[in-house]
Amino acid sequence: MASSDALLPISAREEDPLCPYTRLPMADPNQETHGRRRRPFKGLLAVSFGLLFIAFYVALIATHDGSRSNHAGIDEKETITSRARLAGVSEKSNDGLWKLSGDRNTPAFEWNNSMLSWQRTAFHFQPEQNWMNDPNGPLFYKGWYHFFYQYNPNAAVWGDIVWGHAVSRDLIHWVHLPIAMVADQWYDSNGVWTGSATILPDGSIVMLYTGSTDKAVQVQNLAYPEDPSDPLLLKWVKFPGNPVLVPPPGILPKDFRDPTTAWKTSEGKWRITIGSKLNRTGISLVYDTTDFKTYEKLDTLLHRVPNTGMWECVDFYPVSKIADNGLDTSVKGPDVKHIVKASMDDTRFDHYAVGTYFDSNGTWIPDDPTIDVGMSTSLRYDYGKFYASKTFYDQNKGRRVLWSWIGESDSEAADVQKGWSSVQGIPRTVVLDTKTGKNLVQWPVEEIKSLRLSSKQFDIEVGPGSVVPVDVGSATQLDIEAEFEINKESLDKIIRNASVVAEAEEFSCEKSGGSTVRGALGPFGFSVLATESLSEQTPVYFYVAKGKDSELKTIFCTDTSRSSVANDVIKPIYGSVVPVLKGEKLTMRILVDHSIVEAFGQGGRTCITSRVYPTSAIYGAAKLFLFNNALDATITASFRVWQMNSAFIHPYTEEAFRALTRT
Amino acid sequence: MKMMKVMMLIVMMMMVSEGSIIEPTCKETPDFSLCVSLLNSDPRGSSADTSGLALILIDKIKGLATKTLNEINGLYKKRPELKRALDECSRRYKTILNADVPEAIEAISKGVPKFGEDGVIDAGVEASVCQGGFNGRSPLTSLTKSMQKISNVTRAIVRMLL
Numbered sequence: 001m002a003s004s005d006a007l008l009p010i011s012a013r014e015e016d017p018l019c020p021y022t023r024l025p026m027a028d029p030n031q032e033t034h035g036r037r038r039r040p041f042k043g044l045l046a047v048s049f050g051l052l053f054i055a056f057y058v059a060l061i062a063t064h065d066g067s068r069s070n071h072a073g074i075d076e077k078e079t080i081t082s083r084a085r086l087a088g089v090s091e092k093s094n095d096g097l098w099k100l101s102g103d104r105n106t107p108a109f110e111w112n113n114s115m116l117s118w119q120r121t122a123f124h125f126q127p128e129q130n131w132m133n134d135p136n137g138p139l140f141y142k143g144w145y146h147f148f149y150q151y152n153p154n155a156a157v158w159g160d161i162v163w164g165h166a167v168s169r170d171l172i173h174w175v176h177l178p179i180a181m182v183a184d185q186w187y188d189s190n191g192v193w194t195g196s197a198t199i200l201p202d203g204s205i206v207m208l209y210t211g212s213t214d215k216a217v218q219v220q221n222l223a224y225p226e227d228p229s230d231p232l233l234l235k236w237v238k239f240p241g242n243p244v245l246v247p248p249p250g251i252l253p254k255d256f257r258d259p260t261t262a263w264k265t266s267e268g269k270w271r272i273t274i275g276s277k278l279n280r281t282g283i284s285l286v287y288d289t290t291d292f293k294t295y296e297k298l299d300t301l302l303h304r305v306p307n308t309g310m311w312e313c314v315d316f317y318p319v320s321k322i323a324d325n326g327l328d329t330s331v332k333g334p335d336v337k338h339i340v341k342a343s344m345d346d347t348r349f350d351h352y353a354v355g356t357y358f359d360s361n362g363t364w365i366p367d368d369p370t371i372d373v374g375m376s377t378s379l380r381y382d383y384g385k386f387y388a389s390k391t392f393y394d395q396n397k398g399r400r401v402l403w404s405w406i407g408e409s410d411s412e413a414a415d416v417q418k419g420w421s422s423v424q425g426i427p428r429t430v431v432l433d434t435k436t437g438k439n440l441v442q443w444p445v446e447e448i449k450s451l452r453l454s455s456k457q458f459d460i461e462v463g464p465g466s467v468v469p470v471d472v473g474s475a476t477q478l479d480i481e482a483e484f485e486i487n488k489e490s491l492d493k494i495i496r497n498a499s500v501v502a503e504a505e506e507f508s509c510e511k512s513g514g515s516t517v518r519g520a521l522g523p524f525g526f527s528v529l530a531t532e533s534l535s536e537q538t539p540v541y542f543y544v545a546k547g548k549d550s551e552l553k554t555i556f557c558t559d560t561s562r563s564s565v566a567n568d569v570i571k572p573i574y575g576s577v578v579p580v581l582k583g584e585k586l587t588m589r590i591l592v593d594h595s596i597v598e599a600f601g602q603g604g605r606t607c608i609t610s611r612v613y614p615t616s617a618i619y620g621a622a623k624l625f626l627f628n629n630a631l632d633a634t635i636t637a638s639f640r641v642w643q644m645n646s647a648f649i650h651p652y653t654e655e656a657f658r659a660l661t662r663t
Numbered sequence: 664m665k666m667m668k669v670m671m672l673i674v675m676m677m678m679v680s681e682g683s684i685i686e687p688t689c690k691e692t693p694d695f696s697l698c699v700s701l702l703n704s705d706p707r708g709s710s711a712d713t714s715g716l717a718l719i720l721i722d723k724i725k726g727l728a729t730k731t732l733n734e735i736n737g738l739y740k741k742r743p744e745l746k747r748a749l750d751e752c753s754r755r756y757k758t759i760l761n762a763d764v765p766e767a768i769e770a771i772s773k774g775v776p777k778f779g780e781d782g783v784i785d786a787g788v789e790a791s792v793c794q795g796g797f798n799g800r801s802p803l804t805s806l807t808k809s810m811q812k813i814s815n816v817t818r819a820i821v822r823m824l825l
């Protein structure tokens with residue numbers, strides 16, 4: 001039989017190099033003459049095999065249920081997941097890429113060092129090299145802002161995780177310090193993972209973090225500064241009695257991580273919450289403690305939402321209903337709402353909801369259950385690339401500050417070649433939107449203005465279907481603040497005319513085709529990191545359209561689909577509806593910093609962070625444009641563009657320390 | 664010959680031992696038969712849990728990447744005119760071996776599968792980019808196609824761990 005392989009065409013043989021079975025030979029004409037004689041024998045064989053097969057199958061079914069229960073003890077669940085979930089919401093998909101590569105006219109893109117080194121940011125936090133992910137334990141202590149982060153000291157991909165550390169006077173100019181915690185105990189030998197700091201009333205610090213033990217079980221550990229008089233908090237001590245918390249009954253050993261900052265209960269205890277899941281229901285467990293060493297688990301959960309999967313990096317904090325300052329994590333009261341936020345492992349989105357906290361039993365309910373935490377309809381801090389975010393209360397300036405991990409959207413080969421991966425978003429203040437009462441508002445911290453150099457003011461009227469170059473010189477490090485007005489005539493035409501069909505509810509940044517698709521009243525905005533010929537560009541824009549209630553709705557988007565000609569980077573179109581109240585002008589702010597673009601709509605009601613990797617819109621070739629792709633409307637744009645200085649983030653040296661201490 | 668195929672099917676079903684989750688797991692992937700054949704070809708397959716199955720497939724990715732790199736190295740002499748594309752492929756496949764695979768193994772073993780998903784997806788991306796460097800079919804086409812297929816199947820299984 002083997003010799004008949006030679007009859008197969010070569011390409012067929014190549015097709016399945018991994019098929020472990022030998023190829024079935026094709027019909028050999030020479031065998032047909034023997035066929036008739038062999039048939040009765042074959043028939044007998046067939047029947048006996050058939051019976052054997054049936055017998056085996058019956059045996060399989062009979063014992064199947066019994067054996068399944070044996071496997072229930074194994075720590076991994078065996079649930080069959082729905083196709084919908086497998087359709088995959090992770091944006092890093094090779095489906096789209098495969099289509100591109102299949103097109104013979106799109107050659108693979110070869111990155112050179114000039115293009116790759118341009119990608120490094122000038123004023124966003126990132127270590128000198130290698131991989132970073134979640135922000136950890138941010139805090140203010142003895143005059144310094146501290147930032148810790150998940151760090152791989154050995155590679156530009158996730159792994160071997162330890163706690164990186166840096167300090168700053170102003171959340172913008174950072175000095176890298178030595179690694180704060182390494183994986184040197186049995187209870188964190190497989191990873192020193194995410195955690196949060198709590199500052200006690202006497203000013204001392206406790207740090208709770210997740211360790212992956214030598215058996216890869218997720219536990220919570222306690223650590224504190226070795227020398228509280230050292231403002232740089234260089235050295236940390238792990239509590240000898242660690243772990244202080246292990247997965248409770250009913251919680252799987254790999255579903256228990258990311259403890260929060262603690263808050264004081266009315267009984268005077270400290271309370272924390274830790275995200276987890278029960279089957280597909282995302283939950284947040286609650287523990288009380290007096291000393292951070294022993295804990296009692298509450299029977300109630302802080303909250304749970306079905307079908308949201310594992311909740312990572314849970315955050316829980318109060319926001320004022322009446323004032324725009326931040327609140328210490330322990331604050332409660334009638335003028336306060338509480339935010340529950342979680343990072344959804346399934347979708348890589350950070351979701352939050354506004355609600356009410358009940359201290360007596362440690363529970364929380366959302367104001368609007370239709371947009372509960374983790375549901376696809378629920379609010380997100382940011383509609384772009386933004387995950388594992390964490391806030392802290394900055395007692396120095398009385399504000400709540402938000403950090404977030406901004407990963408790469410390129411290939412890991414590029415990350416390896418350039419030697420690094422990931423940045424942090426610019427820290428943002430977070431407050432409740434007192435005008436709507438339903439959402440948060442974020443804004444880059446004030447201190448970022450210290451990076452502003454020269455600026456130019458513009459007032460430009462842009463007719464429908466025009467693109468206007470904005471001459472600002474260098475366009476890779478910019479801060480843009482802009483106000484837009486649509487001419488009244490065009491607005492009235494759309495609102496008053498009953499025959500104009502509502503389209504706002506159907507519009508989505510992601511699916512409606514990007515900034516080249518023209519509507520009556522939009523899209524209009526800026527195109528950043530654009531080449532002169534617009535062969536590469538990243539538009540950030542508003543799209544205004546009529547809603548079902550005949551009122552106008554505004555959508556805010558960033559379109560990265562043409563940000564680069566490279567075909568090994570992800571180029572989504574991000575964004576969401578942005579609430580615009582009566583009498584408000586349309587405003588946007590954009591921070592451009594090489595391969596990261598942070599966009600803020602309506603003062604930070606809707607935020608979009610994007611990673612872009614242009615191949616030619618880099619260095620001096622990157623330009624800024626203003627555009628109006630509307631069919632009818634004329635836009636008046638009034639804006640200022642600042643050149644942004646570098647933050648000169650660098651490693652610790654005596655000089656650097658002295659320089660920072662002087663400020 | 665139909666007879667032989669029936670016998671093969673029976674043999675295959677007999678290889679699926681009691682308690683194996685290979686079949687129900689593979690049903691939820693984009694390529695059932697590829698998934699089953701890969702997992703059955705590994706002795707650990709029939710008693711592995713979902714994590715274990717994912718790790719077996721990552722091993723296959725590793726093996727295929729090594730095989731492809733060897734093929735690439737061999738092609739420099741045979742097809743010198745393809746040097747530029749081969750250089751890019753070499754870089755891409757080394758990323759699979761040195762970055763994607765270790766990342767995925769560590770992430771899945773330690774219960775943070777999302778980083779494993781990243782590594783697995785990237786393996787498929789790197790293979791696509793390598794293939795894109797040639798104009799149409801190349802000596803590596805079937806190998807890169809395999810990597811994409813295995814990457815898709817593995818990714819589906821890693822998603823089940825989230």
